Amino acid sequence: MWQTYIKGYKSYLQLEKSLSKHSVEAYLHDIDLFSLFLNEKFPELSFEKIELEHLQQFLASASLQEFAAASQARIISGIKSFFKYLMLEDILKSNPTDLLEAPKLKRALPDVLGIEEVELLLSSIDHSKPEGQRNRAILEVMYSSGLRVSEAVNLEITNLYLDIGFIRVIGKGNKERLVPIGDEAVKYINLYKENIRVHQVPKKGFENTLFLNRRGAALSRVMIFYIIKEAGLNAGIRKNIHPHTLRHSFATHLVEGGADLRAVQEMLGHESITTTEIYTHLDRNFLRMTLEKYHPRFH
Template sequence: MNWQKTLKDYQAYLRLERGLSENSIINYIYDIQKLINWLADTSAQCSPVTINQELIQQFIYNAAKDLNATSQSRLISGLKGFFDYLVFEDYRKDNPTDLIESPKVGRKLPDTLSEEEVNSIIEVIDLSSPQGERNRAIIETLYGCGLRVSELLNLKLSDLFFEEGYILVTGKGDKQRFVPIAPITQHYIKIYRDEIRIHENPKPLFKNILFLNRRGAQLTRAMIFTIVKQNTKKAGIQKTISPHTFRHSFATHLLQNGADLRAIQLMLGHESITTTEIYMHLDRTHLTEVMNTYHPRK
């Protein structure tokens, strides 16, 4: 069993079995390729089946010199996933990375906007052009539904179920979920859809895509970042803001106003509740309120 053939099979597994995006697959494969290159440089004679823990530890030690703790942790995680695959496929009996510990990585709390800051960004949008109505609808949807940028870009006209109060969102790994959409967010999407988009000429491939550029094609990630950056600066907000900040703010404001963490998890499309729990750290006053409200010894 040679490395390149195994790597190709693993790539197909990630795409077909795990349903990962191309960006995620590239990152996984890049980590394994670094190991293969290091083995070639050191003339180590081993295959994916025969490589042992000692060799992998040497590789990680060598690679760690140029990596911070977060990158080291990701590298080790990537290797673990690769050898888990080999065990799953019965190519190996053991995973040589099982006893290798990742460095402790502090969880970085995401930046958030206050409700006033969100409003000020929306208020400075120039509505004198058709793109202004689109941009307002975009930011209202990012904040009102807590979407990832990729989910916003791929939102379709056929995904809007306004009468039922939901939109259908396609998330990571093409997993779909229904997300509630507030009347105010519906209102601004309807203005864009019914008064602006209806007069545009979408290219055949993008006839069902909700948000379009001036040429009738799908918007890019870079364009969403530009829209957010320009209006944040215009509003005089000094924080480092990205489209994802609106998603963080969506979750934080829901939690602050008493929403259940499990409900927030479902709306965000997090597979694990531990991912959603990061928002518990953003406002500890919420924990105090919960204790004072619900504990019998209050």
């Protein structure tokens, strides 16, 4: 019975929600965890008889306690999504997850680079190597336009409108957005295209991909992680930096400069303004530090 519903749920996630393969797998994994728990603890329990108490026992189970609060919250979100699908399909008449609460999460504020640190990071890349020009172009684009890692590695040549200073980005759920791109990023994209990319033979299927690895295919997310880690070490930056750091820094510098939050939301491709509001918290820290540094009564 489970497998029939899970199969339908998978189609729902792929076709109606337009989720990526990675997201679909994560959701299905959450349902697998729950079904294994029920089979072990309540083997006689029929599908329609699942109640809130069964879900709460699952949350309290040892298998789930091994996960961090953020992972538990994601698993609960996955289960809620599954039961919402069952309600939509009229498979269930009531939703046992309605009153199910996820663990309260502290919204962790990410490490952000100052403007000077971003300059240091970008200028630390060795341009004498062919991959150096490519790496500089990638990091310039990520900081200039606030791209997610997946958006940067999948950037396509036909989606570059550099003459008018825009790029078309394919974000989460295949949603497209037009994002402005700065002059420095445009300069380094052109240098990479004219000096490096033009001499590469793309693998089949990657002819339109802007940033290629040595084998002519798209770069992996892990590769971007190594590129930014190495640049950080070379620049002498001691903060814990990762690919998302440039995106966070992009948004923070905009908010600190007084940018409209809706405009930042649009550029980042956030579905909800509440996701963008994390940067107002970062901004408050910045304001506090400014007062402590310059106000005579704060010394």
